[in-house]
Each structure stands twice: as structure tokens, then as C-alpha cells.
Amino acid sequence: MTTNTRETAPLPSSVNPVERLALLTGADLAAVDAVIHARMGSEVALIPQVSQHLVDSGGKRLRPLITLAAARQYGYAGDAHVKLAAAVEFIHTATLLHDDVVDESALRRGLPAANVLWGNKPSILVGDFLFSRAFQLMVETGSPAVLNVLANASAIIAEGEVMQLRSAKNLAITEADYLKVITAKTAALFAAAAEAGAMAAGAAPAHYEAMRDYGRNLGIAFQLVDDALDYSGRQAVMGKSVGDDFRESKVTLPVILTLQRASEDERRFWRKTIEVGVQEEGDLSRAIEFLERGHALGETIERARLYARAARDALDICAESEIKSALADIADFVVERAY
Amino acid sequence: MTTNTRETAPLPSSVNPVERLALLTGADLAAVDAVIHARMGSEVALIPQVSQHLVDSGGKRLRPLITLAAARQYGYAGDAHVKLAAAVEFIHTATLLHDDVVDESALRRGLPAANVLWGNKPSILVGDFLFSRAFQLMVETGSPAVLNVLANASAIIAEGEVMQLRSAKNLAITEADYLKVITAKTAALFAAAAEAGAMAAGAAPAHYEAMRDYGRNLGIAFQLVDDALDYSGRQAVMGKSVGDDFRESKVTLPVILTLQRASEDERRFWRKTIEVGVQEEGDLSRAIEFLERGHALGETIERARLYARAARDALDICAESEIKSALADIADFVVERAY
Numbered sequence: 001m002t003t004n005t006r007e008t009a010p011l012p013s014s015v016n017p018v019e020r021l022a023l024l025t026g027a028d029l030a031a032v033d034a035v036i037h038a039r040m041g042s043e044v045a046l047i048p049q050v051s052q053h054l055v056d057s058g059g060k061r062l063r064p065l066i067t068l069a070a071a072r073q074y075g076y077a078g079d080a081h082v083k084l085a086a087a088v089e090f091i092h093t094a095t096l097l098h099d100d101v102v103d104e105s106a107l108r109r110g111l112p113a114a115n116v117l118w119g120n121k122p123s124i125l126v127g128d129f130l131f132s133r134a135f136q137l138m139v140e141t142g143s144p145a146v147l148n149v150l151a152n153a154s155a156i157i158a159e160g161e162v163m164q165l166r167s168a169k170n171l172a173i174t175e176a177d178y179l180k181v182i183t184a185k186t187a188a189l190f191a192a193a194a195e196a197g198a199m200a201a202g203a204a205p206a207h208y209e210a211m212r213d214y215g216r217n218l219g220i221a222f223q224l225v226d227d228a229l230d231y232s233g234r235q236a237v238m239g240k241s242v243g244d245d246f247r248e249s250k251v252t253l254p255v256i257l258t259l260q261r262a263s264e265d266e267r268r269f270w271r272k273t274i275e276v277g278v279q280e281e282g283d284l285s286r287a288i289e290f291l292e293r294g295h296a297l298g299e300t301i302e303r304a305r306l307y308a309r310a311a312r313d314a315l316d317i318c319a320e321s322e323i324k325s326a327l328a329d330i331a332d333f334v335v336e337r338a339y
Numbered sequence: 340m341t342t343n344t345r346e347t348a349p350l351p352s353s354v355n356p357v358e359r360l361a362l363l364t365g366a367d368l369a370a371v372d373a374v375i376h377a378r379m380g381s382e383v384a385l386i387p388q389v390s391q392h393l394v395d396s397g398g399k400r401l402r403p404l405i406t407l408a409a410a411r412q413y414g415y416a417g418d419a420h421v422k423l424a425a426a427v428e429f430i431h432t433a434t435l436l437h438d439d440v441v442d443e444s445a446l447r448r449g450l451p452a453a454n455v456l457w458g459n460k461p462s463i464l465v466g467d468f469l470f471s472r473a474f475q476l477m478v479e480t481g482s483p484a485v486l487n488v489l490a491n492a493s494a495i496i497a498e499g500e501v502m503q504l505r506s507a508k509n510l511a512i513t514e515a516d517y518l519k520v521i522t523a524k525t526a527a528l529f530a531a532a533a534e535a536g537a538m539a540a541g542a543a544p545a546h547y548e549a550m551r552d553y554g555r556n557l558g559i560a561f562q563l564v565d566d567a568l569d570y571s572g573r574q575a576v577m578g579k580s581v582g583d584d585f586r587e588s589k590v591t592l593p594v595i596l597t598l599q600r601a602s603e604d605e606r607r608f609w610r611k612t613i614e615v616g617v618q619e620e621g622d623l624s625r626a627i628e629f630l631e632r633g634h635a636l637g638e639t640i641e642r643a644r645l646y647a648r649a650a651r652d653a654l655d656i657c658a659e660s661e662i663k664s665a666l667a668d669i670a671d672f673v674v675e676r677a678y
Contacts, residue, residue, distance in 0.1 A: 042498055042501075043498075044498050044501045044502050044505070046504070046505055047498065098463055098464070101459075102460045102463060102464065120440075120441075120459075121441045121504055122501065122504060124437055124440060124441060124463060125437070125441065125497055125500045125501045125504065126497075126501065127467075128437060128470070128493075128496075128497040128500070129494060129498060131470055131497075132493035132494035132496075132497055133494055135474050135486075135490040135493065136487075136490045136491060138490075139483060139486045139487050139490045140487075142483050144478060144481050144483075147474075147478045147486075148475075148478050151471060151474040151477075152475060154467075154470075154471035154474065155468060157467075157471075158465075158470075158471055159381055159386065161467070162381075162385050162386055162461065162464045162465065162468065163383050165385070165461060165464065166383070166385055
């Protein structure tokens, strides 16, 4: 494992910044993958089967990568960051398993979701197992302050998920309320991933708080782009189904924005499809048409761009490094996904 | 809070030992309840609603009581045991919420189960929240060794639940396999509850291991009695429905024992009702008749009695005290519930 990243030759700018960051963290990401595969093991065969389906389904490991990068940025030379990064990915995976049950999802990363393949019960229980494994890994690293960051994030994520449940079918939700939901359900783990890495490396409070801000803003940008992509044809290319949020009657930012200036006719459409939940042939296309005509998708991406900029700005305090530059570029990259 | 329990007058033997232990731990149990109520709070109103339904539904707080008692037995004078005990109860409550979704239960402690009142989604997500709260509480106590005990227990419980899922409808499961399942899904938390309390109090390894053995054996006895009660009319008196395991096609020890000497006719009955899952009017009564005729319920209670004795024996190493005597009596009490 090399801790000095400045000796490596600069990478061509055509390499996307997530891949660049993976290369910059050297053997760390492979070490995380080894921990993930070792620790999702159990003599109860169904556990590694269900876990592996998600773990090896082509996730980008963005969250653990951020933990590794934050630790490296602060010159960390130990190996606790590898376990922390694996714990972050386990929390994420557990959340996905439970989300897919709650949302009755059919697809996840282009593959049938675990709840479709094995049913809801294994998804719930294997999720619980992975949550517990995450805590075991965190406990092994032994830092109470870092444990605290990740334990708090887990509670906040669950709160965000419940908030979202309550705001489903609710067209009256405000943009501010919606930001609260996604700050909890999505951004809290990005924030904790970044903060925990810096903290484990012994960064000063101003620095681990900056990393937390970076992660939180990145996470919000990430979720807003996801919200827009859900109504975009680009989803199909990425192996995701289009219109999942619509079918699940989730009120996301594009819908909130379009409602702010919707005609009575359009309002009636959203009430029928989201509040009442009656969706007919052609309704998804009509929804997309309304959202595009009202520029709600573009505006959602613009909002995401603001958060991406805030993420970039949060890094100002960090010493210049290739890792810092890759982290900053990831903020832009997350928004560029939309195009 | 009084740490010296010997000054209080001995309680009449008519007081059941769980109540005796509650009195012996003084104000601790009230402190645990205060922590539970404070920490199940959330600005997301659904979370305390669902949590409170379970928390205030008349559970005996047996697991947290054991944590408190183990700490007191070793002269603990701090207050970490209160948070640990609350964490133990949160893990238990989270498990109940998820269990009831997995088992599609209608009743819990004589009340409609949370999944019936609010649906599966809040039960899953509020369970996740309570798991996270448990870890937050544990982290606040700051002892890595104790954290380790409880994090391991959580992973083992989840493994046990998945094991049980796989053994449902499987009449070929052996008594040894079944003991493995219940040791994980039920006894691991009793074991961790006892061990964590002793460990927090600074007990020597031989002593916290003894407490772990006590908890494990008590937990097995507890589960076996539950298994027998599920086929007994006494359940109805306790506000539980009779035959839940049967309806859910769970193969528990009474069924395993009765199959060891079942006639071909009886075997056909169990295959139809459990393996195939076809249950008709009168089948539960017939199942109970088979189990009673083959003495399988009585034998299950006899097995429970052996584990209760092992639990009592594990306490031999402990200094004499009213707490020790109440813990020992609880082992018998758990079995006496069956009569």
C-alpha cells in the first residue's frame, strides 16, 4: 500500500474521477473488497448468497471510496480506514435491501432485486445481519468518536426513510421538507463516510467537519440527480427502470417544482396519479412531458449543481493533492451523470 | 440508587423472581425506562408511535433486567449499565418488529402487532431506527469490549433468524440443528445481556463468562417453553394466540420430538400441514392431540428444565447475594410458566 500518491504519474483527464480516486487510494479499495467478501460470510449459506448479489452487482463503492480518500488526504498510514470503509458499504447495502422491500422494487442496478429473487423475508434479515456486521467492523477499529459518527448516521438514515414514507403521496410537501428527507436518507451516509475517514486519520475538527460538509452536499447533489434521472430515458441505459418514483407515488423534487406553477389540469393529473395512486397506460409519459415542459428536470439538476459546488467549496480548507482534486471533480461528475 | 441490596428486608417468596429482581435493582429499571422513552423519541412522529406500541405493551424487560442485575452483582456503581440495558431492550424490540413482519404475525403481547396497525414498511424502518439507537447507546458507554459483545450478539441473532427461515417447512431438521437456531435467535441476546452487565462492572473473565453461560442457558429454556406454550391453551390466557408456529409452518422442538416416533399416519399429517402447508379446519386441534399423546410437549418442557438447571449451575461461581438468588430462581420461573 502506498501512502504517497504524489509519486504516481498524473492520470489522463479522460479517466472519470471516481476511477481516478480508486487508483489514487492504491490497494485500499481492493482491501475493502476483501474485507467485504470475508465479512459477509456466514455458515448460513443464504446470507452470503443474498449479500453477494448486491455486493457484486456493479456498485461503484463511492461511499467507501470517500472514506478511504478522506483518510489518505490526512496522511493516514494505519488500516482502520479499510474496515470503516467496509462498514460504510455494509450500511449502504443493508439500506438497499430494506429499501427494496419497502419500495417493492423489481430492479436494482439492472438486476432483479433481492426481494424478487429470494422474497422479502431474507432481504429484511440479511439486511439486519449486514447492519450488525457493519457495527462489528466499526467496533474493531476502536475509535469511540468515529463509532459515534457512524452510529448517528445509521439512526438518521432510518429517520429519513420513515420521513419519506410519511411524505409519499403527499403533494403538499415543500422543497424544504423534501431536502430534509434526502439530507437524512441519502446525504447522512456520504457525510459520515467522509467525516469518519478524516477523523480516523486524526484530522483537526475544522477539517473533519469540512469533510462532513463535502459529503453532505455531495450526497444531496447525488440524490437530486437520481430524482431527475428517474424521469429520464438515460435511466434505461444505466440498467435502471424509468419511473420507479412515479409508480411508487414518491413525491420528489421534480414534482414539487412543477407543482409550484402547474395549471389546474396538471394539478388534477398529479392528484390522480400520486395522491390517489391511479395510474393508467400513458400516465408516465404524460408525467415526463409535464416535467419537461415546466423545466422541472432541468431545474432539479440546477439545484444539484449548487450542492455540488458547495461540496467542492467545502474542500477549500484541504491541502492541495490529487485526492482533493479527484474529490472535487467527483462533485461535478455526479451532476454530469444527468447528461 | 442503592448499591447495597443486603440492607433491604427479604421479600416474601410469593413475589415472583422477576419482580424480586426488579426491586433488588432499585431505581435502575425506572432509569432504563426513562432512557428508553427518551431515546425512542424522534421529530418523525411515526417513530415514537410505533416504538411506544411495543415498548409499553407490557413486556417484562427481562433482558435489560438481567444486564442490570449482572452489573449489580459485581458491585457496579456507575451508570453505563442503564444505557447498556436500554440498548439490549432496543435490540430486542427491533427484532420483534422485524420478526412480526417476517412471520406475518397478527398479535404481539395480546395487542395487534405493529405490522397490522401500521403496515410492514414502518415496522421495518422503525426496527432499523431502534437498532441504530441501540448502537448509539452502546457507543456512549464507551467500552470496546462490551460493544463487541453486543455487536456480535446482533449479528448472531440475524444469522439465527435466517437459519430459522431456511428450516421452516423442513421436517428433516434435527434436534441439534434446532438448538443451534434458538441458541442464535433467542439465547444470544440473553447471553450478551448478562455478559455485558458483568463486563461493564469489571468482573473477571471467569465471571463474565459464567454470566454469559447463565444467559445462554436461560434463553434456550425460555425459547423451549415458548415452543411448548404455542401448542397449549395457556397461551390464550397470556394474550397470545395459540398455534402461531403451526400456522407459520415452523418446525419447533415439540414437532421434532413427536416425529421421532410418529406413525406413518401421523407423519402424513405433519407433511401435509407443515411441509406442504395445507391446513384445514381442525388441524391445529389434531396437531395438539398428536403432540400431547406422544408426550412431546412434556418432553420439551423437560429439556427446558435441563437448560434452566444449567443456567442455575452457571451461577455457582458468583458470591452469594439476593441478586444471585433471584437470577437462579428466574431460571426455574421461566420453566414454571408452562404450568
